[in-house]
Amino acid sequence: MMKITFLGTAGATPTKKRALPSVAIEYKGRIYLFDCGEGTQRQFLKYGLNMSKICCIFLTHAHADHVIGIAGLIRTLSINKRTDALSIYAPEGEEAKIRNLAHFDDSVVNYEVIVKPIKTGIVLKNNDLEIRAFKLNHSVLTYGYVIKEADKIRFIKEKAAAAGIKGVMFKEILKKKILQINKKRVPLGNISFLETGKKVVYATDTRPCKSAEKNAANADLLIHEATYTDALKTFAKDRKHSTAGEAAAIAKNANAKRLILFHISARYKDTKVLLEEAQKIFKNTEVANDGLEIVL
Amino acid sequence: MMKITFLGTAGATPTKKRALPSVAIEYKGRIYLFDCGEGTQRQFLKYGLNMSKICCIFLTHAHADHVIGIAGLIRTLSINKRTDALSIYAPEGEEAKIRNLAHFDDSVVNYEVIVKPIKTGIVLKNNDLEIRAFKLNHSVLTYGYVIKEADKIRFIKEKAAAAGIKGVMFKEILKKKILQINKKRVPLGNISFLETGKKVVYATDTRPCKSAEKNAANADLLIHEATYTDALKTFAKDRKHSTAGEAAAIAKNANAKRLILFHISARYKDTKVLLEEAQKIFKNTEVANDGLEIVL
Numbered sequence: 001m002m003k004i005t006f007l008g009t010a011g012a013t014p015t016k017k018r019a020l021p022s023v024a025i026e027y028k029g030r031i032y033l034f035d036c037g038e039g040t041q042r043q044f045l046k047y048g049l050n051m052s053k054i055c056c057i058f059l060t061h062a063h064a065d066h067v068i069g070i071a072g073l074i075r076t077l078s079i080n081k082r083t084d085a086l087s088i089y090a091p092e093g094e095e096a097k098i099r100n101l102a103h104f105d106d107s108v109v110n111y112e113v114i115v116k117p118i119k120t121g122i123v124l125k126n127n128d129l130e131i132r133a134f135k136l137n138h139s140v141l142t143y144g145y146v147i148k149e150a151d152k153i154r155f156i157k158e159k160a161a162a163a164g165i166k167g168v169m170f171k172e173i174l175k176k177k178i179l180q181i182n183k184k185r186v187p188l189g190n191i192s193f194l195e196t197g198k199k200v201v202y203a204t205d206t207r208p209c210k211s212a213e214k215n216a217a218n219a220d221l222l223i224h225e226a227t228y229t230d231a232l233k234t235f236a237k238d239r240k241h242s243t244a245g246e247a248a249a250i251a252k253n254a255n256a257k258r259l260i261l262f263h264i265s266a267r268y269k270d271t272k273v274l275l276e277e278a279q280k281i282f283k284n285t286e287v288a289n290d291g292l293e294i295v296l
Numbered sequence: 297m298m299k300i301t302f303l304g305t306a307g308a309t310p311t312k313k314r315a316l317p318s319v320a321i322e323y324k325g326r327i328y329l330f331d332c333g334e335g336t337q338r339q340f341l342k343y344g345l346n347m348s349k350i351c352c353i354f355l356t357h358a359h360a361d362h363v364i365g366i367a368g369l370i371r372t373l374s375i376n377k378r379t380d381a382l383s384i385y386a387p388e389g390e391e392a393k394i395r396n397l398a399h400f401d402d403s404v405v406n407y408e409v410i411v412k413p414i415k416t417g418i419v420l421k422n423n424d425l426e427i428r429a430f431k432l433n434h435s436v437l438t439y440g441y442v443i444k445e446a447d448k449i450r451f452i453k454e455k456a457a458a459a460g461i462k463g464v465m466f467k468e469i470l471k472k473k474i475l476q477i478n479k480k481r482v483p484l485g486n487i488s489f490l491e492t493g494k495k496v497v498y499a500t501d502t503r504p505c506k507s508a509e510k511n512a513a514n515a516d517l518l519i520h521e522a523t524y525t526d527a528l529k530t531f532a533k534d535r536k537h538s539t540a541g542e543a544a545a546i547a548k549n550a551n552a553k554r555l556i557l558f559h560i561s562a563r564y565k566d567t568k569v570l571l572e573e574a575q576k577i578f579k580n581t582e583v584a585n586d587g588l589e590i591v592l
Contacts, residue, residue: 013372014338020368038368039335042310064367064401071360072316072334076309100396105360 002027002149002198002296004221007043008035009288011227011241011265012065019043019290020065021263023202023223025147028128030055034145034202040069041076047291052080056087056124058131060204061142062094071104078109085112089124089133091141092117118143134215136206139240144206146215149197153188160191198296201256204263207237208246216254220296223288224250225263229277244274248281259285260294298323298445298494298592300517303339304331305584307523307537307561308361315339315586316361317559319498319519321443324424326351330441330498336365337372343587348376352383352420354427356500357438358390367400374405381408385420385429387437388413414439430511432502435536440502442511445493449484456487494592497552500559503533504542512550516592519584520546521559525573540570544577555581556590 003026008019020037024044031053033040044051051073059067070088077086090098099115120143124131128150133143153174155165164181165173173179177188201216204225216222227241236243242250244261251259259282261274268274271287278285286292299322304315316333320340327349329336340347347369355363366384373382386394395411416439420427424446429439449470451461460477461469469475473484497512500521512518523537532539538546540557547555555578557570564570567583574581582588 013375014341014368016338016341019338038365039338042312042315042335045310045312063404064371068364068367068400069334071364072310075360079309097400101400104364104393104397108359 002147002200004200004223004294004296005047005049006260006262006288006290006292007040007047007049008037009262009264009290009292010037010065011263012063013266014039015266017290018264018266020069021204022069023262024049024054025200026053027149029053030128032129032131032147033057035060035066035204036069036073037065038068041073043290047293051077052082054086055084056089058118058123058133058145058202059088059090059094059098060136060144060202061091061138061140062097063140063205066205067098067101070098071101074102074109074113075105078111082111085114088113088115089118090115091143092119093141132215135211136203137209137211137240138205138207142205144201144203144212144215146219147200147202149199151197152195153192154195155192163191165191200296203250205241207240208242208250213250213254216250216256219254219256221258221260221294222251222254222256223260223262226261226274226278226287227263227265229268229273244278244285245281248278248285251282251285256282257284260292261285261287264288298443298496300496300519300590300592301343301345302556302558302584302586302588303336303343303345304333305558305560305586305588306333306361307559308359309562310335311562313586314560314562316365317500318365319558320345320350321496322349323445325349326424328425328427328443329353331356331362331500332365332369333361334364337369339586343589347373348378350382351380352385354414354419354429354441354498355384355386355390355394356432356440356498357387357434357436358393359436359501362501363394363397366394367397370398370405370409371401374407378407381410383420384409384411385414386411387439388415389437428511431507432499433505433507433536434501434503438501440497440499440508440511442515443496443498445495447493448491449488450491451488459487461487496592499546501537503536504538504546509546509550512546512552515550515552517554517556517590518547518550518552519556519558522557522570522574522583523559523561525564525569540574541577544574544581547578547581552578553580556588557581557583560584 007022010018022040023034132146136142201219203212224247226244226247303318306314318336319330428442432438497515520543522540522543
């Protein structure tokens with residue numbers, strides 16, 4: 001079960017209702033944090049998430065609104081007695097800037113903080129998740145992330161029983177892929193199926209781009225920025241952002257299952273206009289609000 | 297009229313109810329900001345203060361919880377079309393650290409941001425206010441600030457009328473200090489009195505110290521940190537902070553008129569214990585809460 005919490009959903013400037021961008025993905029007791037805008041540590045408190053569960057932070061780009069929160073968060077984690085190392089992934093070339101921030105209060109931080117440069121490709125892979133970076137199209141070097149749950153082999157109870165599989169044999173067939181039972185060969189594939197892991201895609205900040213579309217293919221959830229509506233497409237182009245309509249087209253072309261509009265400009269007090277624009281193109285759209293929680 | 301708004305009143309870590317330290321003093325349409333913890337820009341929105349009125353920022357010391365907010369604030373002011381230069385005063389020797397933060401998103405900032413080193417003494421003086429820095433006793437170089445409204449000459453209506461002062465003569469006597477009216481010499485002092493300007497003192501983070509006591513002499517308002525209660529005096533000593541009782545003793549010895557306890561540790565959900573401890577020593581004490589507004 002993957003729990004996605006939208007901690008901050010604002011565009012470049014916060015509002016009373018929207019904090020600066022940050023999304024927490026909790027999976028098997030660990031939180032993978034995507035962006036960390038100013039105030040993120042307080043959003044953890046507000047929405048009852050345990051910040052000590054953060055295992056690593058993935059930054060999309062080095063603009064202040066997406067990263068400033070790391071300095072205070074790192075400090076607070078230390079005051080809260082963290083001892084585990086913390087990895088922060090940032091676009092290659094921006095490490096110095098991010099390190100300055102990450103080590104701002106080094107004298108009070110009692111655990112290791114490691115800033116790691118990323119390129120296109122796999123950033124992290126463990127037994128639970130694979131996290132892959134892909135290039136976006138913004139005013140500075142920016143990466144989106146694909147968060148893919150590991151596929152799981154699920155046994156088909158009836159078929160396993162009919163083949164005589166029981167007890168430790170389940171573990172054995174997982175390892176050997178085939179077993180000999182009562183002189184019959186039982187391949188793993190005959191008694192199981194592959195459950196595809198959930199796929200979440202985080203794409204901000206960006207113009208609509210082929211790379212986002214390709215990487216969002218068949219995503220269970222696409223979180224795509226929609227700073228403006230089509231009425232402000234000129235702004236969107238100039239500032240290298242997307243409109244709600246453009247985000248929806250990406251979701252549609254990628255055959256995503258669900259779209260969340262994110263990184264909303266402070267000018268939209270009422271987001272109905274963004275929602276309606278997107279839903280004309282891609283029905284299963286929502287606008288993110290701070291505190292929105294999605295379980296996959 | 298001086299309006300003091302407590303934007304953030306937390307100690308080292310924020311809580312649901314307390315943002316990180318920042319105090320805005322608004323005087324004649326300008327905001328003088330003291331410290332700028334993470335999230336300060338959002339606190340401006342929350343409490344309906346206009347951040348475009350900020351004329352300068354005074355930092356006490358370069359710990360993250362007091363300064364991180366400048367990066368986002370500077371950025372947002374630029375997005376909001378600021379053109380006036382912004383001065384940030386920081387303890388001498390910390391300029392590089394503060395400049396890194398202040399210029400984090402330089403490419404999107406369209407006005408001048410100047411980081412100025414301060415020493416003990418006058419930091420800023422204009423027709424309205426004098427702002428003076430004095431040393432505190434913390435784990436790093438830290439300054440408190442005395443904010444002193446300019447004294448004002450007030451005419452005594454009846455005496456001015458009896459001396460024959462009218463119309464432009466008021467301006468004239470203010471300039472010349474003495475006028476000759478109907479062959480009589482009228483000194484300014486005979487028809488006016490000096491109204492002493494209000495004095496506010498901002499002292500955080502610090503152990504109780506003679507310098508704070510001396511600089512807070514006869515203050516109309518003393519804002520003094522009180523991170524802990526006396527029960528945790530060992531913590532206070534180790535971490536170079538004050539207890540509520542110690543802050544109250546400073547207020548008492550300084551003959552201050554009013555004390556506000558500030559920089560409250562996250563452990564005190566209920567601040568009654570801090571208040572009671574302080575009031576035993578100095579009656580006119582309050583505990584700051586985010587959004588507290590005081591008009592002098």
